[in-house]
Every structure is written in C-alpha cells, then in structure tokens.
Amino acid sequence: MKLLVPERILPQQLERLQREHDVHYDATLFERADDLIESARDAAGIIVRNVTQVRGPLLEAMKDCRVVGRLGVGLDNIDMDACAKRGIKVIPAVGANALSVAEYVVTTAMMLRRRAYLGTEAVAHGLWPKLAMVQGREIAGATLGIVGFGSIGKAVAKLAGNVGMSVVAHDAKATSADGLEGVKFMSLEQLLGTSDVVTLHLPSIPATHNLFDAAMLARMKPGGILINSARGGIVDEAAVVDALKAGHLGGAAIDVFVQEPLKDTPIFHDVPNLILTPHIAGVTQDSEWRVTDLVVGEVLKFLAA
The missing domain is CATH 3.40.50.720 (NAD(P)-binding Rossmann-like Domain)
Known part of the structure; x- marks a missing residue:
C-alpha cells in the first residue's frame, strides 16, 4: 500500500514503514499544497505532524485513505468529523510526549x-x-x-x-x-x-x-x-x-x-x-522516539489487519 509522509520522521521509523509499504516521503511536501494533494490521491494512509492540514481539499483528494497517523497529540489540524464519517482511523501519540x-x-x-x-x-x-x-x-x-x-x-x-x-x-x-x-x-x-x-x-x-x-x-x-x-x-x-x-x-x-x-x-x-520557545515543549530525543515508535507501530498494525 502507498503511505504518504509529508513532514519529517525519524530515519529508523521511515525504514520500518518502507519495509512493508510503498512510502512517499518528502519532509517539505506540506509546504507545496498542489504537490501534496496530487501525491495523496492514491495513498492508503498519511502520517503527519501538526502542520499538514488533513481537511478540505487534501482529505477530499484522499479517496483511498484508511488511516491518519499523528506524530503528536493535538488534533486541531485534522478534520475528525470528516474522518469519522469516512471510516478513517486517526492514530495520535497519546501519552508518548x-x-x-x-x-x-x-x-x-x-x-x-x-x-x-x-x-x-x-x-x-x-x-x-x-x-x-x-x-x-x-x-x-x-x-x-x-x-x-x-x-x-x-x-x-x-x-x-x-x-x-x-x-x-x-x-x-x-x-x-x-x-x-x-x-x-x-x-x-x-x-x-x-x-x-x-x-x-x-x-x-x-x-x-x-x-x-x-x-x-x-x-x-x-x-x-x-x-x-x-x-x-x-x-x-x-x-x-x-x-x-x-x-x-x-x-x-x-x-x-x-x-x-x-x-x-x-x-x-x-x-x-x-x-x-518554538513549540518544543513536547519534543525531546526521547519523546520523539516514543511518539514515532507508537504511531508507526499502530499504523502498520491497522493496515495489516
């Protein structure tokens, strides 16, 4: 399956995703709205941080989307109601940071x-x-x-x-x-x-x-x-x-x-x-590992079910 990762992710966890799926990774893709939408059209899942807006045109383009992984806990950049209506699973990193x-x-x-x-x-x-x-x-x-x-x-x-x-x-x-x-x-x-x-x-x-x-x-x-x-x-x-x-x-x-x-x-x-401080309260090397390990693991588990 194709997975889209339009923001940065730890290399070890990226490799973990790549071992099981076709991963389109570009850490700056979130900055280019048109390219982001085009890349997302056939993706079965997307893993984001807090910048990518999983709503509106992007979500409408993701006709095959089954899961959204959120590398963090805040969900204000994700249209939770629209995801629920479409049966899209949203996986945040609750407690990890x-x-x-x-x-x-x-x-x-x-x-x-x-x-x-x-x-x-x-x-x-x-x-x-x-x-x-x-x-x-x-x-x-x-x-x-x-x-x-x-x-x-x-x-x-x-x-x-x-x-x-x-x-x-x-x-x-x-x-x-x-x-x-x-x-x-x-x-x-x-x-x-x-x-x-x-x-x-x-x-x-x-x-x-x-x-x-x-x-x-x-x-x-x-x-x-x-x-x-x-x-x-x-x-x-x-x-x-x-x-x-x-x-x-x-x-x-x-x-x-x-x-x-x-x-x-x-x-x-x-x-x-x-x-x-620049939005780093929850970001340390330790929490970054816990967050990505949790979300990547749950996304892989969900797609394998």
Missing part, C-alpha cells in the same frame, strides 16, 4: 519563580544583578494550577508533586485525579486566585479561543506565572505582555503561538520574565 511537556512546565516554572537563570546577558557584560535576583522564590510549597487534566495534565501533576508543589486542577470533564493523590479539583475562578503557577493543557476549540484574555489574566494571583505549552490562540499574547509589564504577572512561558513560525514580533521585545 507527556513526560517531556511535564518537564518543560516544571523547569520553566522553576526558572521564572527563582529568577536566577535570566541574568546571563547582564553577567556576561560585567554587571552583577545579585540584589534583583535574590528576590526569587523556591518552587517547593508553591501551588500549581493545571487547566486541562488529560494525560499531559496528569504527568505534570505527578512531576510537580515530586518537587514539593501543591497541585490543584480544573477540567470541564474530569472531576477526579484518577488515582493521583493530593490533587484538588476546583472551579477555574478558584484555581486562578489560588495558584502561584498556572499551566494550560487545553485543546484548540472555539470555547478555548482567547480564553486567557486580559480579564482572565486579571483574575490570576498577583505575581503568578502563566505557562502555555498547549496551543496558540488559547492566550491573548498581547494581554500577557501587558500583564508582565504592569507587574501583575510575575512571569510567563509561551511555547505555542497564533502564528507559527513566529515572526519578529515587537510586542515581545524587552519584556521582563518572559520565556519564548
């Missing part, structure tokens, strides 16, 4: 709360901002608020508990921690007023668009830290900058953006206690 995201969240929370790691430029230029940096706080004893308690939220809760944080959570569907001890569920309003650090793990859907706007940020505990490693558009980026400059937020880490790749954006220049 959860630990990497959890480590990103706890690490950035430590950096922003401690403030000791943001002085490299000043120290390298002969300055000695010691008095400013000794105002940092320890992470142990701080309260972490997790908004969205799926597989990643649970991994974050476990790791945060291991470093001595108190954990509270809010989820529109979940009401218990599913075996995780010490996690207290509460309303979003309560969570925002209670948490020293708020981390978001929500899908990109109409209900979450700009959920964390200026009004929502104002409800956060003064000096609190916001971390978004979920999806761009859940937070109002300009409002986060304003809250940092005003001193209401004590820090923020943003890994996902409305526009990706992020272009030179003046609003992010010279903002205090802000960490920006």
